[in-house]
Amino acid sequence: xxxxxxxxxxxxxxxxxxxxxxxxxxxxxxxxxxxxxxxxxxxxxxxxxxxxxxxxxxxxxxxxxxxxxxxxxxxxxxxxxxxxxxxxxxxxxxxxxxxxxxxxxxxxxxxxxxxxxxxxxxxxxxxxxxxxxxxxxxxxxxxxxxxxxxxxxxxxxxxxxxxxxxxxxxxxxxxxxxxxxxxxxxxxxxxxxxxxxxxxxxxxxxxxxxxxxxxxxxxxxxxxxxxxxxxxxxxxxxxxxxxxxxxxxxxxxxxxxxxxxxxxxxxxxxxxxxxxxxxxxxxxxxxxxxxxxxx
Numbered sequence: 001x002x003x004x005x006x007x008x009x010x011x012x013x014x015x016x017x018x019x020x021x022x023x024x025x026x027x028x029x030x031x032x033x034x035x036x037x038x039x040x041x042x043x044x045x046x047x048x049x050x051x052x053x054x055x056x057x058x059x060x061x062x063x064x065x066x067x068x069x070x071x072x073x074x075x076x077x078x079x080x081x082x083x084x085x086x087x088x089x090x091x092x093x094x095x096x097x098x099x100x101x102x103x104x105x106x107x108x109x110x111x112x113x114x115x116x117x118x119x120x121x122x123x124x125x126x127x128x129x130x131x132x133x134x135x136x137x138x139x140x141x142x143x144x145x146x147x148x149x150x151x152x153x154x155x156x157x158x159x160x161x162x163x164x165x166x167x168x169x170x171x172x173x174x175x176x177x178x179x180x181x182x183x184x185x186x187x188x189x190x191x192x193x194x195x196x197x198x199x200x201x202x203x204x205x206x207x208x209x210x211x212x213x214x215x216x217x218x219x220x221x222x223x224x225x226x227x228x229x230x231x232x233x234x235x236x237x238x239x240x241x242x243x244x245x246x247x248x249x250x251x252x253x254x255x256x257x258x259x260x261x262x263x264x265x266x267x268x269x270x271x272x273x274x275x276x277x278x279x280x281x282x283x284x285x286x287x288x289x290x291x292x293x294x295x
Contacts, residue, residue, distance in 0.1 A: 003055045004029055004064065024070030032057040124198040126176055127183035135197035135205055139257055142209050146250060153250040154217035156206040157264040158186065158224070161242045161276040163202035174234045178241055181232050189227040190220070205264075214249045214281065221245045221279035229277055244271040245279035253282045 035054035058064065122134045130138075142153050160166070160182055167175035179202060186196045186204060195207045206224070208217055229242045246268030254260035263282040271280035 002053075004031065004058055005055055006058045006061065022066075022069055026067040028065045028067050029056055029058070030063045030065075031059070124183075127180050127198050129183050129187065129204075130195060130197040132197060132199050132205075135195060135199075135207060136257065138195055139207055139260070142207065143250060143257065151209070152211040152213065152216075152252070153260075154208040154211055154214070154220075155248050155250075155254075155260045155264045156208065156217070156221055156224070156279075157246040157248075157261075157268040158204040158206065159244050159268060159272070160202040161244055161272070166239065166241070170234055170237075170239065174239075177234050178232060178239065182228055182241065182243065185228050185230075186224060189224050194220075205261075211249070214252055217247050217249055218279070218281060221247050221281075225277065225279055242277035244268055244276045246271055246282065247279060248282040253284075 033054060033056055035051045038050045038052035122130060124131055139153075139155070146153055160178065163175070163178070166178055170178065179198075182202075183196065183198060183204065186206065190196060190206065190208075193209055197205050197207075199205050208220060211217055225243060225245055229240075231238045232241050233239070246264045246266065248254050248260045248263035248267060250260060253263050267280045267282035270282075271278050274280065
């Protein structure tokens, strides 16, 4: 460090000096040099002398030219930057947490909506039972599994007897109540592995899996007829409701979906021809006469 002396009238605006000269800058100074020689460190024989002190006399501030400014990255500035970066990181993490919560909330809403729409597409709006397409998928899967198992599968086609007359007598609201009650009773009478679906109108279809023999399907069909055939209270009135059931078993009476559905429908016609309120196992030996009379 050394003193650079300016005339009083040449200093002018102090702010100008502050803006041009920054601590730590490398500068080139032009002026009158005055030095004081250190007598104790002067070697006259060798022409070497050391200065004890010196100063430079300047004419104006323009005699000091900045060669290079100091680096902006001082300790103070570095700490400021680190503080701002830390604050930014905390803010970003907080914002990310808020976004994640919002995304999770929206995902839950979308997932619930998808589940609700899927349930609406796969279940009957009146009874809440699975629809035909769901039953077909389940039946197709059950038949594929039967290739590796020794058990049997049965398809039961069910109609509410004289439902048109009931619907005309009770009205559509009463008819809907009858269908809901029948669907609930059918579902309650089945095993957890079985499925009941509403095919449309007053027609229901049941899939039984894991049967040891066709006699097991007969027992369940008999139970269903007895369970459903109990009085139903509609608007304070006791209504007698019965069902007819047609049964087809795999592999005895059908080896594919189309055949099982057709044979169970034929068996249903035969049950109605017998007088309704009963079940009928499909058999190719039973004649098809009088089926039209059943309706």
